[in-house]
Amino acid sequence: MDFYITGDLGYRGSSCGDMIKNDGLNFYRSTELSQLVITESEANCIANQFAKSDLAHYNVNEVRFNQMFMSEGMKLDTTSLSQHIKIFEEKVGANQPMRFDVRFKDF
Secondary structure, X not given: OEEEEOXXXXXXXXXXXXXXXXXXXXXXXXXXXXEEEEOHHHHHHHHHHHHHOHHXXXXXXXXXXXXXXXXXXXXXXXXXXXOOOHHHHXXXXXXXXXXXEEEOOOO
């Protein structure tokens, strides 16, 4: 089975505009493999439209941090991070809970 994706992916009225180019899309000649072929400019468009959506926004606190690593009891505070990033404990104090807001932009 071969899929050929071409065109624009829009999000809330925005478009990739002139970003989409003819990147010379070709299938690999094979009777054994299924293929999904996306050009570089289309993949870039998809990634940037994804970055504009709420799916690209992550709020990581201690509970979600433990869920992410499928663990229990891992601390996400200034002291637990101090061996890697000392400035948090130095500026905010010891054992202060941490939370990260992560957003992707301009893939």
